[in-house]
Amino acid sequence: MKPESAGSLAVVGLGPGTSALRTPEATAALEAATDIIGYGTYVDLAGPFRPDQALHASDNRVELDRARHAFTLAAEGAHVAVVSSGDAGIFAMAAAVLEALDGADEPAWRRVALRILPGVSAANAAAALAGAPLGHDFCVLSLSDNLKPWTEIERRLALVCEADLVLALYNPRSKARPHQFGAALALIRGHRAADTVVVLGRDVGRPAEQVGVTTLAALRPEQVDMRTVVIIGSSRTRRIERPDGGAWVYTPRWY
Amino acid sequence: MKPESAGSLAVVGLGPGTSALRTPEATAALEAATDIIGYGTYVDLAGPFRPDQALHASDNRVELDRARHAFTLAAEGAHVAVVSSGDAGIFAMAAAVLEALDGADEPAWRRVALRILPGVSAANAAAALAGAPLGHDFCVLSLSDNLKPWTEIERRLALVCEADLVLALYNPRSKARPHQFGAALALIRGHRAADTVVVLGRDVGRPAEQVGVTTLAALRPEQVDMRTVVIIGSSRTRRIERPDGGAWVYTPRWY
Numbered sequence: 001m002k003p004e005s006a007g008s009l010a011v012v013g014l015g016p017g018t019s020a021l022r023t024p025e026a027t028a029a030l031e032a033a034t035d036i037i038g039y040g041t042y043v044d045l046a047g048p049f050r051p052d053q054a055l056h057a058s059d060n061r062v063e064l065d066r067a068r069h070a071f072t073l074a075a076e077g078a079h080v081a082v083v084s085s086g087d088a089g090i091f092a093m094a095a096a097v098l099e100a101l102d103g104a105d106e107p108a109w110r111r112v113a114l115r116i117l118p119g120v121s122a123a124n125a126a127a128a129l130a131g132a133p134l135g136h137d138f139c140v141l142s143l144s145d146n147l148k149p150w151t152e153i154e155r156r157l158a159l160v161c162e163a164d165l166v167l168a169l170y171n172p173r174s175k176a177r178p179h180q181f182g183a184a185l186a187l188i189r190g191h192r193a194a195d196t197v198v199v200l201g202r203d204v205g206r207p208a209e210q211v212g213v214t215t216l217a218a219l220r221p222e223q224v225d226m227r228t229v230v231i232i233g234s235s236r237t238r239r240i241e242r243p244d245g246g247a248w249v250y251t252p253r254w255y
Numbered sequence: 256m257k258p259e260s261a262g263s264l265a266v267v268g269l270g271p272g273t274s275a276l277r278t279p280e281a282t283a284a285l286e287a288a289t290d291i292i293g294y295g296t297y298v299d300l301a302g303p304f305r306p307d308q309a310l311h312a313s314d315n316r317v318e319l320d321r322a323r324h325a326f327t328l329a330a331e332g333a334h335v336a337v338v339s340s341g342d343a344g345i346f347a348m349a350a351a352v353l354e355a356l357d358g359a360d361e362p363a364w365r366r367v368a369l370r371i372l373p374g375v376s377a378a379n380a381a382a383a384l385a386g387a388p389l390g391h392d393f394c395v396l397s398l399s400d401n402l403k404p405w406t407e408i409e410r411r412l413a414l415v416c417e418a419d420l421v422l423a424l425y426n427p428r429s430k431a432r433p434h435q436f437g438a439a440l441a442l443i444r445g446h447r448a449a450d451t452v453v454v455l456g457r458d459v460g461r462p463a464e465q466v467g468v469t470t471l472a473a474l475r476p477e478q479v480d481m482r483t484v485v486i487i488g489s490s491r492t493r494r495i496e497r498p499d500g501g502a503w504v505y506t507p508r509w510y
Binding site: 013015018019020021022023024025028063087088089090091092094095096097098099101102110111114116117118119120121124125127128129131132133134135136137138139140141142147148149152155156159160162163164165238240242243248250251252253254255 | 268270273274275276277278279280283318342343344345346347349350351352353354356357365366369371372373374375376379380382383384386387388389390391392393394395396397402403404407410411414415417418419420493495497498503505506507508509510
């Protein structure tokens with residue numbers, strides 16, 4: 001294969017779901033792609049596609065295989081879009097694609113024109129529906145211990161609680177480890193007041209979208225699953241009652 | 256004034272600059288607005304506008320005045336767009352708008368149809384240009400002590416360094432406090448290795464866009480100003496050399 005034949009690879013952040021939150025740059029990359037690779041749900045979300053575009057949908061747990069497949073096709077001259085929900089760079093496919101590149105001794109892969117296209121992340125979209133809970137210093141943590149020891153997750157949680165950062169938690173609770181979210185919650189409750197404001201955003205940007213505002217004391221693990229982004233306020237995060245019975249949440253710009 | 260006369264207020268995240276990163280939802284809100292309010296630079300960025308749309312550009316330091324002006328117009332029936340660069344909810348106008356609402360005893364303001372529209376944040380866009388430095392646990396901190404004591408900033412920095420989070424730093428260095436970024440850097444260097452990967456994104460999404468990759472040891476405060484997002488890697492953040500002499504940066508999904 002000649003170097004000239006190298007194609008391109010765009011890692012596309014679709015935004016949280018609705019095309020109203022997808023960037024024109026992402027839409028253009030999807031239109032230009034000859035091959036679309038991704039977890040089945042996200043390929044469906046990214047469509048519809050034309051008959052001349054090849055779709056390669058796969059299971060959610062094979063990020064590295066998917067990334068290698070993308071480089072293989074692109075090195076052969078294809079224009080590949082790897083799709084990811086939210087922002088491709090936040091707990092999503094961009095890191096897996098670079099991990100695949102880093103771990104492979106494939107000069108042809110290095111010649112692929114690679115671009116990472118950012119998007120509106122799930123945390124940003126959930127925050128906006130509730131107001132501005134991320135309006136001041138915050139952190140974004142994954143509670144999944146698939147790739148990180150649980151002891152390290154607890155250590156990080158304790159430190160960011162001490163730093164009084166707002167917490168945006170991804171992958172908070174799976175069927176495989178339902179008890180861990182309860183353990184995280186117990187730890188956080190040891191640092192923050194019972195009336196700390198909590199935002200739950202589920203299926204944000206999708207037809208089943210739900211956003212709720214509660215307190216740290218009232219939050220029950222059963223309200224949370226892998227499709228929920230959990231935002232736990234700092235000591236300064238406030239709520240404003242809305243005339244419709246709901247609430248706005250914001251973290252002031254001052255401390 | 257009758258309750259029925261209440262207008263609407265959309266706080267619009269424009270994304271980092273280029274319209275290729277602006278959501279269709281944001282574009283639609285700008286088109287529907289009768290009045291556009293914002294810092295002059297952002298109003299320019301959001302345009303062009305039609306002759307029937309009123310532009311209210313102001314100085315960057317008067318967020319609360321701007322927010323109150325927006326509610327006053329909307330309560331009179333206007334359809335107001337308050338524009339903010341990046342994501343409106345991240346160190347931007349959404350928190351100021353909710354602070355204005357919270358602090359005012361104005362029932363008419365509560366009846367305004369308020370929406371916060373998320374966008375691609377500056378940190379997300381800078382990260383994407385460099386690869387996926389925010390691919391694992393990270394925090395977003397402002398180094399400005401306009402609204403937060405410097406001792407609190409130092410305390411937070413020490414804790415998030417101990418938690419080994421990637422750091423995305425906003426408002427890193429202003430002309431009014433040029434020495435503070437050096438103090439922050441000294442603190443971070445006490446926690447992280449000299450070869451820690453650092454990404455500098457300046458004017459991301461704008462014509463003068465610059466993205467650089469360096470190390471914690473080599474980083475000089477003079478490379479940084481208020482238009483720079485500084486991303487400091489964790490102990491796990493890696494760089495991959497590009498054939499063109501640049502580098503990709505990513506933080507692996509595993510720990």
